[in-house]
Each structure stands twice: as structure tokens, then as C-alpha cells.
Amino acid sequence: MKRYDAIVVGAGHNGLTAAAYLARAGLSVMVLERRDRIGGAAVSEERHAGFLYSSCSYVCSLLRAEIMRDLELSKHGLRIIPYENSATIARNGDSIAFFHDPAKTRRSIARHSRRDADAYAEFNRDIYRQCRMIRPLLLETPPDPTSVRLKDLKGLRKLQKAFAQLGEDGLAQAMQFWTMSCGDFLDRYFESDLLKGSLAGNSIIGTALGPYSPGSAYVLLHHVMGDLDGHVGAWGFAVGGMGAISQALAAAAQEHGAEIRTAAEVEQLIVRNGRVEGVALVGGEEVLGTRVVSNLDVKRTYLKLAPRKELPTDFLEAVESFKIRGSSGKLNIALDRLPEFPALRDEPLLKRGGILISESMEYLERGYDDWKNGQWSREPFLDITVPTHYDPTMAPPGKHYMSVFVQYVPPTLADGPWTPEKRDAFGKTVLDTIELYSPGFRDLILDCWVRTPWDLENEVGLTEGNIFHGELTLDQLLFNRPIPGYAQYRGPLGGLYMCGSSTHPGGGVMGAPGANAARELLHDAGVRRAA
Amino acid sequence: MSDSPIIGGGAMLQPTPFHRRTAALNLVNAWERWQGHTTVTTFLSPEDEYFATRTAASLYDVSPMLKYRIAGPDAEAMLDRLMTRDVTKLKPGRALYGPWCDGRGRVIEEGTLFRESAASFRLNAAEPQLFWLEDCAYGFDVTVEEVTDAIAGLALQGPLAKRVLEDIGLGEAARLPFFGLGRFGFEGGEIEISRTGFTGDLGFELWIAPERAETLWDRLMAVADRHYLRPMGSQALNTLRIEAGHILINVEYVGANHALRESQMRTPDDLGLGWAVDPKKPGYFNGRRAIEAERAAGGPRRRLVGLDIEGRKPAHAAYLYAGRREVGQVTSACWSPVLKRNIALATVEAGYAEPGRKLKADVYYVKEVTQGRVEAAATVVEPRFYQPAHRRG
Numbered sequence A: 001m002k003r004y005d006a007i008v009v010g011a012g013h014n015g016l017t018a019a020a021y022l023a024r025a026g027l028s029v030m031v032l033e034r035r036d037r038i039g040g041a042a043v044s045e046e047r048h049a050g051f052l053y054s055s056c057s058y059v060c061s062l063l064r065a066e067i068m069r070d071l072e073l074s075k076h077g078l079r080i081i082p083y084e085n086s087a088t089i090a091r092n093g094d095s096i097a098f099f100h101d102p103a104k105t106r107r108s109i110a111r112h113s114r115r116d117a118d119a120y121a122e123f124n125r126d127i128y129r130q131c132r133m134i135r136p137l138l139l140e141t142p143p144d145p146t147s148v149r150l151k152d153l154k155g156l157r158k159l160q161k162a163f164a165q166l167g168e169d170g171l172a173q174a175m176q177f178w179t180m181s182c183g184d185f186l187d188r189y190f191e192s193d194l195l196k197g198s199l200a201g202n203s204i205i206g207t208a209l210g211p212y213s214p215g216s217a218y219v220l221l222h223h224v225m226g227d228l229d230g231h232v233g234a235w236g237f238a239v240g241g242m243g244a245i246s247q248a249l250a251a252a253a254q255e256h257g258a259e260i261r262t263a264a265e266v267e268q269l270i271v272r273n274g275r276v277e278g279v280a281l282v283g284g285e286e287v288l289g290t291r292v293v294s295n296l297d298v299k300r301t302y303l304k305l306a307p308r309k310e311l312p313t314d315f316l317e318a319v320e321s322f323k324i325r326g327s328s329g330k331l332n333i334a335l336d337r338l339p340e341f342p343a344l345r346d347e348p349l350l351k352r353g354g355i356l357i358s359e360s361m362e363y364l365e366r367g368y369d370d371w372k373n374g375q376w377s378r379e380p381f382l383d384i385t386v387p388t389h390y391d392p393t394m395a396p397p398g399k400h401y402m403s404v405f406v407q408y409v410p411p412t413l414a415d416g417p418w419t420p421e422k423r424d425a426f427g428k429t430v431l432d433t434i435e436l437y438s439p440g441f442r443d444l445i446l447d448c449w450v451r452t453p454w455d456l457e458n459e460v461g462l463t464e465g466n467i468f469h470g471e472l473t474l475d476q477l478l479f480n481r482p483i484p485g486y487a488q489y490r491g492p493l494g495g496l497y498m499c500g501s502s503t504h505p506g507g508g509v510m511g512a513p514g515a516n517a518a519r520e521l522l523h524d525a526g527v528r529r530a531a
Numbered sequence B: 001m002s003d004s005p006i007i008g009g010g011a012m013l014q015p016t017p018f019h020r021r022t023a024a025l026n027l028v029n030a031w032e033r034w035q036g037h038t039t040v041t042t043f044l045s046p047e048d049e050y051f052a053t054r055t056a057a058s059l060y061d062v063s064p065m066l067k068y069r070i071a072g073p074d075a076e077a078m079l080d081r082l083m084t085r086d087v088t089k090l091k092p093g094r095a096l097y098g099p100w101c102d103g104r105g106r107v108i109e110e111g112t113l114f115r116e117s118a119a120s121f122r123l124n125a126a127e128p129q130l131f132w133l134e135d136c137a138y139g140f141d142v143t144v145e146e147v148t149d150a151i152a153g154l155a156l157q158g159p160l161a162k163r164v165l166e167d168i169g170l171g172e173a174a175r176l177p178f179f180g181l182g183r184f185g186f187e188g189g190e191i192e193i194s195r196t197g198f199t200g201d202l203g204f205e206l207w208i209a210p211e212r213a214e215t216l217w218d219r220l221m222a223v224a225d226r227h228y229l230r231p232m233g234s235q236a237l238n239t240l241r242i243e244a245g246h247i248l249i250n251v252e253y254v255g256a257n258h259a260l261r262e263s264q265m266r267t268p269d270d271l272g273l274g275w276a277v278d279p280k281k282p283g284y285f286n287g288r289r290a291i292e293a294e295r296a297a298g299g300p301r302r303r304l305v306g307l308d309i310e311g312r313k314p315a316h317a318a319y320l321y322a323g324r325r326e327v328g329q330v331t332s333a334c335w336s337p338v339l340k341r342n343i344a345l346a347t348v349e350a351g352y353a354e355p356g357r358k359l360k361a362d363v364y365y366v367k368e369v370t371q372g373r374v375e376a377a378a379t380v381v382e383p384r385f386y387q388p389a390h391r392r393g
């Protein structure tokens, strides 16, 4: 029976990234995916004839340019187009817009508060400073601060340098970002409710923290630390939807000889003498490999696939208490034509970018209260995009695809689990909300696919539907991600690696966990340099 | 025109109050962005626009400058705490130029402060300052108001600028003293005129309500050919200001409130603005203790200097060497048409900044389709390369 050098469990974009790097370095690689399609949460699906949905993730910023270059993703068809602006629209018909040109942004904010308009420049400077520090750490294995191995010492030295170049102010701000609530942080700069609501959106997406929960300021940073074509914090669309990223990664992996099997769910790991030797699929088939890389989150990897008795109890306890709470939903909508947003009447160009519904901090905090009470937000935060402005191939001519990301939605409800009726009611809440900002919107809907955290868990395999494979709080970041002492893509079992978003640097379509895990595996396998 | 609701929709860049006039004259369609406005890079010939300024007069639209009115009983005290110069000595009807710093003595910006009356000032800045000004105003009985859009600005610069003013009925303004400021009747309304500018030449800046901007422009342009008066774009202005040794934010330094890297921030002494710090004035001003500490410790680590460079190739961004040691870098460079010299502004380690010091500049230049490289001798000089006597006359 064939024994692969590496088996990758899960064909999410991180599993595919790892597979591509491993195959490129000459290893024999088998990728096993439970679903009938690859991509995990970076996937494009045709649910309604002629419409291609970015079913889960919908915009791209975090994907590392290094990975695009190393794996020649453009050769494999990947194109990412930044969008130039975004806007938050208010129920009273007002709006606030953000452009690449700071002077234009300034003017937009100044309509609400001239003081805020100026403060925004300083806010941005502070954000960029932090991004400059974090960004080089993304494609690095987090150093173990308790280790004296040369590799870790070098990593720590790098970390120390990154801190040093921040300067005194920057370092103090770093601590604020990592520990403060987004609300407290924004209050230091701004007075306008709509502006604060706009900026706080980035701090609540995907998290089970409220805008006034300590730690939420970091989530904001996580969403703006990416860059596209030289614009820090800019987001873009993948032509063909987010699945195009996974397709390009798969093509790169296959070009280098990796095999990819779909409809191949791994049921358990085969472990002998504390070392993995392969995996057993549902149905009993075994696939053997010298090393196994799990694209699943840390809970699924160690609590579902790995044999408990082979694992240290304290480690299992840490895995069990890893915070991974679902809080997001998604609507994919096919539209007969473009909707009107009266708030954007004067600047129709803004319709091309992201459109936020996020009236104020208060609005978001109330939405979070509903989540705590086991309900979806009665007045939800929405992040709306219409990718067909940039990529008309995702819908028939003249028609449009709209993606609506929704926060907060609980993984299970106060009155019991999700049911189809409750899902419909949730969808109605969202559509009613959009209707408030876009009268007549409902009449344009050709198809609407509503996804709750329960759906995300059951279809995509995201525990509780958490989009990041685990909360992005300081206790679960850097050398603590996912488990203190096991932050270097390895766990207690020999030959088992993790490459999913619950490892450093976390969730989002970034590819960094996959690339980092591959590098660590290759190191252990004695493969010096990738081909 | 497209009837698409998306293409070409919406308010984007803002025209200045002179836009319709400048657009009609912008024969090469060369525009650039300045604080969210479309402004002219050059109308036709940067050389012609430059020489008009040095030999006769030019008009440059400065409307996008940020302007703040600071008024109230405590305005003088608040500004005295803001700026490093002694504002209590500034009389009504006068202006001064100087920097303002953060608490660690790092320059936030430098600009011109106009004292319009005992209790009302206007501060001109290149970058947004409202956030800082409001914070500085805390505890003072003042109002801070941004008046950028309420005032159109036109710089009339050049040795014949007085004659131009006289020719359009503003002879009284022509007699303003250096850094003087006044309000004058003009075409049935008012105009504010200051004897200030950024070219190092004799000149004025004219401040007028935006709705009357075109009238002002038309009156001036009606006499243009009698005085070799030319509208000017930013390209010519850049040469003029380098010759005058005027520093530019985001070129010579980054404002302390916007710099990403501490290494890019500068103290007044770093920038050669030590003369604009008045440590004898009583009371605290932002940065005072840090500036004094830097002075007590032997002065700044680096200095802004002028360079006189051999040859004709502008030393853009050139690294500077003393022997094999890299000691600084050029921030602005140009060929000076009035001096017929190759000049530059540079930041240099303090130990290599005394006038007369000989350095080497590593100059890259375009050699048709390749880059050429020369090592040119560069002598440290005072940065005010061109200071004609008529400037103050």
C-alpha cells in the first residue's frame, strides 16, 4: 500500500496552501476533503442558475502576496481586484465614505465632525504603525518565549526588534490594541457615532466579543493588517469568487504532483506508539502517510480525529477550553438588478465597494446583547458587497450577486436549536433591515440563500460556525495560538501538524497558517529548501 | 458622457474657487491632487512660470491651504502655548512664520500665523490640525474654527508684484511692510492681503471670499501682459521654494502627528528652525522642555543644510558620504535657473553639517533609457540660496 510523505486532512485554502508547498518541495502529498468540493470557507458555489456565490468568505485582503508569488497563483488563474472605497449608510439617509485618497475620506468625515476628520489621520497612523509591526510576523512561526533554542531566540530577537521600532508611543498603543475594547479605543479619537460605528465593524466581524468587550480592538487590527497593491487595509474581490483562490491553490498543488480527493471524510487518525501513521476514512478505507497535516480546527483535530487516550490530559483540557464561538451568518442573494441606496445617491461609485450598516457603537452593542441572550441581533450589523460590479461573470448580464455578512448570530438559540423556520425568520430580519436602507430591495430578489452558524458548522465544518477557527484574543494569539506550548504547528503526537486557522496568525483567507505549517514540516523532514 | 449610474458619478476631487479660470488656461491639462482639490501642475511651461516669478510676477492658487481661525480673549495665550515663537510680540496687522511641536519637541508642522486683530488670529497649515488645535485650546477661552473653504487664496509673487497691485487699485496694499497684513476695499467688497509668500521673493498673498475669487483673478489677468504676470503651477513653485530654502512637510520632514516612524520626526533645531524657538518667552509651550534638553545635551543629532553640488545633475534623493561614511541624504534638489547652480536641501548628521564641509553625493540620473551614476562633490552651505534684497524692500 502506498505511503504518502504527507496527508493533508481538509482542502480548505490553508490545507491546499500547505499541500502546494509540500508538493513543490518534492514530497508525495494526498489531500483528503470531506465535502464534494474543495475550498472550505473559501469557496464559490452555483446555487441559483447562472449565479456564482462566494458562499462564505467574500472579500480578500489578507492573502499573502508571498504565497501568490511562490505558488504562481496568477498563472493558475487567480486575479484579485481591490475596490477603492467603502461606505457606511445611516437610516437617516446620511453616509460616511472611505477612499484610498485620504483627502476625500477627510471630506466625507468632516461632514459629520471636522475634528474627527483630522483625528482620522492620526488614527490611521496608529493603525499603520501596528500593521508594520505585525505584518512581518505573519509568515513566521511564533517563537517560544520559554525556549533557548537558536531558532526561537532568533524569532524572539525579531519580535523584540519589531517592538523597538514601534517606539514608546507605538508600544503603548500595541498594548492598547491587544487588550482594550474597540469602543474605548475609538473613544480616544472620535466623537461621531456613525464614524465609530463604521470603524467598529471591523472589530466585531467573526468574533463573539462586543464592541465594548476588552480585546476587541485587536480584531479591528486583524481586519486591516492586510494590503493590496500597496494599500494597507484595502480589500478586494477575487475574480470568480473566493473559490477561485482555492482553485488556484489546488491547481498549484496538483501541478507539483499532489493528489486531491473529495468526498473523503477522515474519521480518525491512525496512531502507533505516539506517532501518526495515516488516517482512516469514513467507510473504513485507510490512507497511510509518514506525516499528517490537519486543516481542521484544534478542537476537531484533537477531540474528534485523534485518539484521546494517546494525548496528555492537560493538553486535552486546554483544547477543550479553547474559545471558539459562533457569531456570524451570511446571506447570498441573486438580484434582478442593482438596488438603490438613497444614502449613496450623490456618490453612486460607492455602491461598488463595501456597504456597511452599522449606525453606532450603541447599535452594535445592542446587537451583541441579543447574541448573549441567545437570539440573532434584531437590528444586525451588515457588511454588504456586490462583487458583480467588478466581476460580471458571476451573474447573468445585467443581474447582480449580493453578499451580506451578518453579525451577531448565535450558534444555538435560547429556545433551542436552529430549525428551518427559525432560519427563515433570521433571513427575514436581515432582508427587512436592508429594506430600511434600500426601499424596494425585496422586489429585486431572485434567490436568497440564508446561512446560520449551524449551517456553517454542518456544511463547512466550522466549529460553532466560528469563521476564524477560534477567537482572536491575546490569550489565543502568537505563541499562545492555539494552545500555549504548541504554537509551532505541532502537537503532542509525533508526525501530526496543524495548518488551519486556529494556528498562528489566525483566521481569514490568508494562507499564512498553511505556508508556515508546511515550512515546519519540511524542516522536520529534513528538506532544506523548497524547490 | 456615459449614462451609467456608476461611471463618473459623484463628488470626487473638489475644484478650488479659481478652478474655472485655471482650467481654461491649463493648456497641457496637467493636474495634481492637493488636499482633495485639483490643482495645476503647470499651465504650459514651468520655465516660463518660474522666470515670471523671478523677473516680474506670478499667480499661484493656494486655496487648498488649511486655514483655522482662533479667536477669543485667550487666543494670544493659547497660540503662545502652541507655537515655539513668542506670539505675544505679534502685533495686530502682522504675521509670523514658525513651527509648533508635540510634547517631545518634535515638529508637528510649521506655518504662518496672521494676527487679524487683538483677539483674532488665522493659522495656515498644510495638513489637518483641527484635532490638535482643539486639544491645545482646552482650558482657554477661545474658539477654533476651520475656515479653509471660506477663504480663497492667491499668491502674487515676484519683484513687480507691487506694481501689479497698484495697477488694479490696491496701491495701499502694495505699501504693506514685510510680513504685514491688512484689509482693503476691492471691487465693492473687501480683500485681505498679507506680505507673505513661499517663493523667497517679494510678494503678497491675497485672501478673498470664494464667490469673489473669479473677480480678483479677472482683474489681475486683465493687466497680466503689462507686467509679465503669469499663472503658475506647482512645478515651478517647487524650484522657487528650494532656492528660497523653504522646507516642505512630507518632503523635508514628516509631521509628528502623522509620522509612522519616530526616525522621520524632526525637532526645530534639526530643521534649522532654531531661530524660530524663543526660549526666553515666559511660560510653557509644547515641546519646550524637550527642546531645552536637546540643546543642553549638545544640540540636534542631525541638521537640515543646503548643498552646493558640482555638475548639473539634480541630486534627487542622493545619499551623502564623508569619506566612506554615509552621513545623510538629500530631501529636495533642483537646478537653480536664477543662480545657475546645482542646489539641494539635505539632512546631515550634525557633525558634518557646518558650512564649508565637503561631502560626496551619490547622484543617479536618467541617461536616456538607463540610469547613470556620478559621485559629485557637495559643499554644505546655508540653505537660503536665493535671498534678493528687494524681497523685504
Ligand SMILES: Cc1cc2nc3c(=O)[nH]c(=O)nc-3n(C[C@H](O)[C@H](O)[C@H](O)COP(=O)(O)OP(=O)(O)OC[C@H]3O[C@@H](n4cnc5c(N)ncnc54)[C@H](O)[C@@H]3O)c2cc1C
Pocket: A009, A010, A011, A012, A013, A014, A015, A032, A033, A034, A035, A038, A039, A040, A041, A042, A055, A056, A057, A058, A059, A060, A061, A062, A264, A265, A266, A267, A295, A296, A328, A329, A330, A405, A456, A459, A460, A461, A462, A465, A466, A467, A468, A469, A499, A500, A501, A502, A506, A507, A508, A509, A510
Ligand atoms: C460566512 C463567512 C464569511 C467570511 N468572510 C471572510 C472574508 O470576507 N474574508 C476573509 O479573509 N475571511 C473570511 N472568512 C474567514 C475565512 O473564510 C476562514 O477563516 C478561512 O477560509 C478558513 O480557512 P481554513 O483553510 O483554515 O479552514 P476551512 O476553510 O474551514 O477548511 C477546513 C476544511 O476541512 C474540511 N474538513 C472538515 N472535517 C473534515 C474531515 N473530517 N475530513 C476531511 N476534511 C474535513 C472542511 O470541509 C474544509 O474544507 C469568512 C468565513 C465565513 C464562515
